[in-house]
Amino acid sequence: MKIEDINLLKVEGGGLSGSVLNYLSTAIKTIYNIGQELGGAIRRIATKTVCPV
Numbered sequence: 001m002k003i004e005d006i007n008l009l010k011v012e013g014g015g016l017s018g019s020v021l022n023y024l025s026t027a028i029k030t031i032y033n034i035g036q037e038l039g040g041a042i043r044r045i046a047t048k049t050v051c052p053v
Contacts, residue, residue: 044050
């Protein structure tokens with residue numbers, strides 16, 4: 001099946017797909033977790049305390 005040039009002008013791209021939304025949510029979670037870890041490390045350095053493991 002061959003599509004003519006006039007019909008190609010009417011083709012629209014898709015919106016947000018599931019994989020794009022999954023990537024965005026994973027990226028936001030990762031950035032949030034890095035911020036939590038970095039904040040905790042800064043607090044431990046500032047107060048010079050370490051939680052026993």
